[in-house]
Amino acid sequence: MDFTLSVLRDLLTALRNEGYTFMTVNDFTASEKPVKGKHVVLRHDVDKKPGNSLVVAGIESELGIKGTYYFRIVPESLDKDIAGAISSMGHEVGYHYEDIDIVSRKSKVESRKSRVESPKSKVQSRKSKAESRKSGFEGEEELVKMAFNSFRANLASLREFTTVDTICMHGSPLSRHDSRLMWKYFDYRELGIKAEPYFDILLEEMLFLTDTGRRWDGSEVSVRDKVYNRSENFYSGWVRKPVSGSALAMTARGEAFQKQFRFRKTSSISGALQSKRLPEAIMLTIHPQRWSNSISAWSVELISQNAKNQLKYLINRHAGI
Numbered sequence: 191m192d193f194t195l196s197v198l199r200d201l202l203t204a205l206r207n208e209g210y211t212f213m214t215v216n217d218f219t220a221s222e223k224p225v226k227g228k229h230v231v232l233r234h235d236v237d238k239k240p241g242n243s244l245v246v247a248g249i250e251s252e253l254g255i256k257g258t259y260y261f262r263i264v265p266e267s268l269d270k271d272i273a274g275a276i277s278s279m280g281h282e283v284g285y286h287y288e289d290i291d292i293v294s295r296k297s298k299v300e301s302r303k304s305r306v307e308s309p310k311s312k313v314q315s316r317k318s319k320a321e322s323r324k325s326g327f328e329g330e331e332e333l334v335k336m337a338f339n340s341f342r343a344n345l346a347s348l349r350e351f352t353t354v355d356t357i358c359m360h361g362s363p364l365s366r367h368d369s370r371l372m373w374k375y376f377d378y379r380e381l382g383i384k385a386e387p388y389f390d391i392l393l394e395e396m397l398f399l400t401d402t403g404r405r406w407d408g409s410e411v412s413v414r415d416k417v418y419n420r421s422e423n424f425y426s427g428w429v430r431k432p433v434s435g436s437a438l439a440m441t442a443r444g445e446a447f448q449k450q451f452r453f454r455k456t457s458s459i460s461g462a463l464q465s466k467r468l469p470e471a472i473m474l475t476i477h478p479q480r481w482s483n484s485i486s487a488w489s490v491e492l493i494s495q496n497a498k499n500q501l502k503y504l505i506n507r508h509a510g511i
Contacts, residue, residue, distance in 0.1 A: 193404060193491075195483045197456050198476070199249050204463055205230055210472070212255035214282035216355045219385035231396075231473040232257025233387060235286055237360065239479040240269040244276060246478040251279040257476075260286035260358045263344045270351050283352045285345055288360040290337040290369040333367075334375050341372060345381060356385045361415050363498075370438070373430035387437070391473060393417060394435040394444035397451050399459070400475035404495040406453040415475070419445055 191197075206212070210228040218231045232250075236243045236259055243259055250257060259276050261268045261283065277283045348354050357378060359370045370388060372378075378386060385391070402408040402415045417440040425431045425439065432438035440448075451468070453459045462468050480495065482488045 191488070192456050193401075193481050194488065195245065195249065195481050198246065198481045199253075201456055201460055202250065202253055202255060204460055205472075206253055206255060208463055212250075212257060214256055214356075215258040215284065215358070215385055215387055215391070216282050219356070219390050225471070228470045229472070231387075231391065231471075233358065233473065233475045234259045235358070235360070235475065235477050236261045236267050237286070237477055237479060238266040240267060240272045242478040242481065244272045246476070246481065247276040247279055247281055250281070256280045256282070258282040258284055258356065258358075260284045260360075261348070262286045262288065262360055263292075263347070268348075273352055277352050282356065283348075283354065285348055285354050285357045286360045287341055287344070287357055288362045288365075288369050289340040289344065290333060290367040290371060291362040291365040293333065293337045293340050294365065294367050330371070331375060334372050337369065338372050338376050342381060345383075355383065356387070357383050358387050374425075374428045377430040379430070387473070389430065389432040389436055389438060391437070392433060392435040392444075393437055393473070394441060394447060395469065396471035396473055397469050398437065398448060398473050398475075399453070401477055401480055402475070403498075404480050404492065406456070406459060417445070417448060 202212075208228070210230050212230050212232050213225070215231060215233060218225060218229075232255065234243060234246065234257055240261070247259065256279070259273070259281055261273055263285070267286070273283050345354060345357075359368070362369070370386075373386075373389070398417060399406060400408070400415055417437045419440045419442065420438075435441050435444050447469075451462070453462065459468070480491055482491065
């Protein structure tokens with residue numbers, strides 16, 4: 191049975207025993223020299239069920255390895271006590287930002303509230319409909335400015351109880367907004383942020399493994415947690431440009447490298463490890479809520495994720511991805 195905590199422990203143990211060292215995103219990107227030898231940049235997206243992340247962090251601590259835990263600002267993700275406990279184990283805590291989506295959703299709620307509370311005159315009705323069509327924004331730049339203010343406030347809130355040196359976008363698959371658009375107009379480094387994995391980690395010779403979709407080959411059911419091969423001109427006007435060869439600016443060489451490795455199950459990764467077929471550099475992304483030894487919790491996650499995968503597959507087809 192895949193995606194149990196026991197299977198995850200076995201995978202991490204096997205990687206460690208095979209000579210891989212584990213690094214946080216901050217430690218990896220802060221290194222002045224290229225990291226040599228077998229290494230895993232270990233990233234965790236705490237989308238929900240922070241208690242699961244605490245359990246995973248404990249397992250990793252017992253194994254003597256550390257990674258980065260990205261917390262969303264929403265209640266189903268952020269538990270300050272748990273984030274603090276994970277940090278005390280030696281793991282890195284970062285911000286899993288989705289501020290463009292947050293601002294957009296908040297604006298829609300306020301717009302609906304305004305329509306309900308407004309007098310039912312024809313003039314007010316026309317004005318309300320116009321405001322609804324605009325969703326509260328004059329355009330992309332205004333939306334991004336509001337989102338950046340939200341990002342800055344949320345980052346400051348997180349920094350009140352823990353150090354935050356790196357950030358990572360939360361995909362918000364049901365939203366039409368990609369929060370990474372903020373960096374077209376702003377630079378996160380101006381706020382003391384040292385790295386964003388999608389922008390700053392080269393993947394041309396680093397295997398990008400993510401359990402998105404509760405599988406390891408989930409690109410077809412991933413809306414944003416994937417690599418993008420775009421033209422050189424795509425980011426020409428951006429304030430913060432992704433590094434060539436990163437997930438957001440993948441090269442043909444990098445794509446060819448990633449396509450050499452395709453795994454559906456965790457056991458397939460373990461098999462490749464045993465047969466010495468894994469590369470020396472790996473970025474491993476884990477969503478802790480997907481891993482459980484409880485049969486009931488495991489079954490609920492399986493059913494809900496399969497339903498989400500169908501929806502995300504349709505979203506990608508509609509978008510032509």
